[in-house]
Amino acid sequence: MTMPTAPAPITASACEALQAALLDVSPVAVGSVPELGRAVFVGSGDSLASGLIATGFGHRAVSAGDVAWSETLPAACDTLVGISHSGTSGATVRALRMARAAGLKTVAITSQASSPLADTADEVQLVPTLRVDELVPCAGHVMLAQGVAAVCGVDTSPFNRALAKSLDRVRVCVDSQLHVLPESAPTAVSVLSLPELCSGADFWVLKLIEACGLAVRGVPLEESGHVDYFIGPEPHLTLQLIGPHGRPRFERLAEALRTTGQTLRQVDTCDLTDPDVPGAAILRDIATAVAGAWFAHGAALRWGRPPFRGGAVNMDAQHIKIDS
Template identity: 75%
Template sequence: MEPLNPAQDRDALKAALLGAPPVVAGAVPDLGRAVFTGSGDSLASALVATEFGHRAMSAGDLTWGETLPAACDTVVGISRSGTSGATVRALRLARDAGLKTVAITSQTSSPLADSADAVQLVPDLDVAEIVPCAGHLALAQGVAAVCGVDTAHLNSALAETLDRVSELVESQLTALCTAAPAAISVLSLPELRSGADFWVLKLIEACGLAARNVPLEESGHVDYFIGPQGHLTLQLLGTRGRSRFDRLAEALRTTGQSVQQIDVSGLVDGDKPGAGVVRDLAAAVAGTWFAHGAAVRWGRPPFRGGAVNMDAKHIKLDS
């Protein structure tokens, strides 16, 4: 397994962010009531749009359900490569139904871009990664741009958070249980739902464990039944709901669960423009680095050490 090198990872991502061109808002139509759609990491990016009053759905729900969501004016498809099969099909389904379509991608010459009325281009971040997050950072900024956020400063603002992110992850890894749990839950409120979803994806990829993203109150209603096998609950704390997180953590610990509170509220100064988006993206970076560190601590090589077929043909658009 590749060793964890927090300083190297931090410095490499910081250089990539500062060296990349900013996301420039494209000429997209008035969204009206929009649904942002993608799969995997791209669905986590789509969830950023929910903070701006839009909806996020898995591309497979649209494509394989063969039904467009009600009260929808625009479908926004998200895929870095522009070749994710369900996302391309979802955009084509929307286009054929007469809805407005937007693609968020880094590939202007791609099936996704060809299926859209407008394209929001995002740059690729040039950084070597074991457990990847750079694609999400770019796509999520594309989502923010389509939602009307001024994204010109986001790369530099995110780069400024990385020292704090590194310190947070280091302290959380120190507190981590020494043995891998049977499964992991990540608890969140809507302000960090995108970041929490990304934590889950990275924990699965890096550690090969079942993980889930749970709305805070739903965990309070059902999760005390989990056991007796070892279970790790990670509470992703933002600026809201602190007393409820604390009360639930106490309750879950009485059932034998390991609970860690991961406070990302201080990663970004709250009065800065776009602070909510930057905090969510900084949380996603923290989740990536935490997942890699957990895999090292538990002796579980990321992506199961090459034991998994990674050609991903089953999710690409077939000819």
């Protein structure tokens, strides 16, 4: 099979469609912010990536399955916050029911007011649904991440307009990265970041797995320096997601990893969003996630790997839904 020399870029029309959708969506209402105390945010997949936004406010984010299937609530937890766009993710609903039965405060972040998750919660933070066609989804995360920020007390009213304005920058960034990717797929991918991009970096990992069907892992920056130095010599792609902090360390580590034969690409996220917008750090994290979905789609095209394994995977998701 002959591989294309360059992937199809993220088209301007796709960017315009998402921009229009963002401008039409009402901001997430903060209302009366719940008293969270020591909160633990739980979700699965994309929803867990959204929950990582809360770690910037001193809360924790863990897999809903760790709570549900170990049948153990997190220690030192006053409030359990369940995140699910559909409100039907089995582990998340089960975790929230456990918390409520134990007398903990429960909060749901969902787009569905009439859902098992919402029915279980003491308080519900509804998020709008972004109706836009997308092959590798990111719209749900865009709204759930804002819901998490709202529950943490952030005024999200400027977010959608600011994100809409940033999408052209995201597209340019992604296109520039796709054109310098290797023409054939690596054996595996590592995504390196600092905590300021923990949500967006986790989303890159998820989307690269979904779109490319490769083994992908997220790695804290310094841990990569201690461990990833030994990866090789098989083709391995390392992606550094660089924010405002730690740039000299990223650069020094990049030099070291290249000496071991790794292919390394640096993605600068600092210019994706306007730094003067309120909540700029959260906006940058969300925009980074959007870039990850678009990058994963483009990488799949470049490497000839149809997203979601080209229909080979059963997508009804019954194995992760709440039991009827």
